[in-house]
Amino acid sequence: MLDVKGLSVAFDVPGAVVRAVTDASFQVRPGRCLALVGESGCGKSVLAHALLGLLPGNASVSGSAVLTVGEGSLDLLAASQKELARRVRGRAVGLIPQSPATHLTPVRTARAQLAEALRELGSRSGPDELAERFGLASGDLDRYPHQLSGGMAQRVANAIALAGDPGLLIADEPTTGLDRPLVERAMDVLRELCDEGRAVLLITHDLRAAERVADDIAVMYASRLVELGPAAEVLGRPRHPYAAGLVDAQPDRAFVPVPGLPPELTNLPEGCAFAPRCGRVADACRAVPPLVDGVACWRA
Ligand SMILES: Nc1ncnc2c1ncn2[C@@H]1O[C@H](COP(=O)(O)OP(=O)(O)OP(=O)(O)O)[C@@H](O)[C@H]1O
Numbered sequence: 368m369l370d371v372k373g374l375s376v377a378f379d380v381p382g383a384v385v386r387a388v389t390d391a392s393f394q395v396r397p398g399r400c401l402a403l404v405g406e407s408g409c410g411k412s413v414l415a416h417a418l419l420g421l422l423p424g425n426a427s428v429s430g431s432a433v434l435t436v437g438e439g440s441l442d443l444l445a446a447s448q449k450e451l452a453r454r455v456r457g458r459a460v461g462l463i464p465q466s467p468a469t470h471l472t473p474v475r476t477a478r479a480q481l482a483e484a485l486r487e488l489g490s491r492s493g494p495d496e497l498a499e500r501f502g503l504a505s506g507d508l509d510r511y512p513h514q515l516s517g518g519m520a521q522r523v524a525n526a527i528a529l530a531g532d533p534g535l536l537i538a539d540e541p542t543t544g545l546d547r548p549l550v551e552r553a554m555d556v557l558r559e560l561c562d563e564g565r566a567v568l569l570i571t572h573d574l575r576a577a578e579r580v581a582d583d584i585a586v587m588y589a590s591r592l593v594e595l596g597p598a599a600e601v602l603g604r605p606r607h608p609y610a611a612g613l614v615d616a617q618p619d620r621a622f623v624p625v626p627g628l629p630p631e632l633t634n635l636p637e638g639c640a641f642a643p644r645c646g647r648v649a650d651a652c653r654a655v656p657p658l659v660d661g662v663a664c665w666r667a
Pocket residue numbers: 378379380385387405406407408409410411412413414423425540572632
């Protein structure tokens with residue numbers, strides 16, 4: 368469904384360059400969920416926004432991201448804004464946003480926003496039909512965003528993302544601010560959407576949420592993918608020391624945080640960016656380890 372190769376994104380800021388995504392390669396397949404996990408600021412959202420052409424003017428992007436659209440394909444990174452608007456956003460790719468409550472327009476009811484999305488995308492279903500599927504009552508649709516609970520806003524955002532029946536869903540931290548039962552519910556909905564044959568890219572720093580829904584996990588550290596593989600393997604037997612540290616930091620595991628802090632993306636160290644925090648550092652780590660066999664570590 369989506370084949371990303373060598374995706375890099377850098378932002379020009381006064382006196383510096385922010386290397387937000389470096390040389391990311393991965394695939395998202397129909398019927399499977401890939402969770403992209405990593406600490407805050409490692410580049411997860413920038414990666415998602417690059418795929419949708421939603422980066423600001425100070426960003427430079429390289430690589431390719433080939434999406435299957437109908438019988439053909441389209442490189443999302445080379446597509447014009449017009450093409451992305453006409454063929455991709457909402458139609459081929461749906462975005463479930465970070466903080467659904469703030470993503471919705473505050474001065475319009477949920478119904479008006481859902482109806483607009485359906486109209487724009489030329490869908491024949493009505494807002495009530497779509498809302499019902501996501502567990503919203505008709506009366507809920509007549510509320511304004513500030514009258515919706517976090518869970519209800521989430522369901523409205525899901526309904527809008529699904530209005531054009533996209534084959535690929537990108538969910539960018541869709542559970543921010545939700546309590547655990549609602550997180551689990553949101554993950555179960557994502558799983559259902561996936562089981563219907565959609566490809567799902569979930570961006571999260573919540574490993575428990577990722578574990579509940581993901582088939583595959585990509586671990587990102589300081590702009591690079593450092594481990595990529597089946598969820599059970601990455602979470603059960605992580606091979607990269609950072610992935611192992613993330614797993615150990617979970618409350619139901621050792622509950623020990625990874626020592627130290629990630630580097631500034633304006634000033635990445637030469638070689639492996641995790642080396643300064645790594646207990647297994649060696650001479651070889653002075654060179655950047657490539658992602659080979661699902662892991663980017665000289666010592667894995
Ligand atoms: N327009 C921009 N100009 C300069 N730097 C930017 C811009 N947008 C994002 N960044 C930087 O890119 C880096 C990656 O940000 P990103 O939002 O992708 O992180 P994240 O992993 O999604 O974190 P979080 O989980 O907190 O959302 C950060 O250092 C951020 O400051």
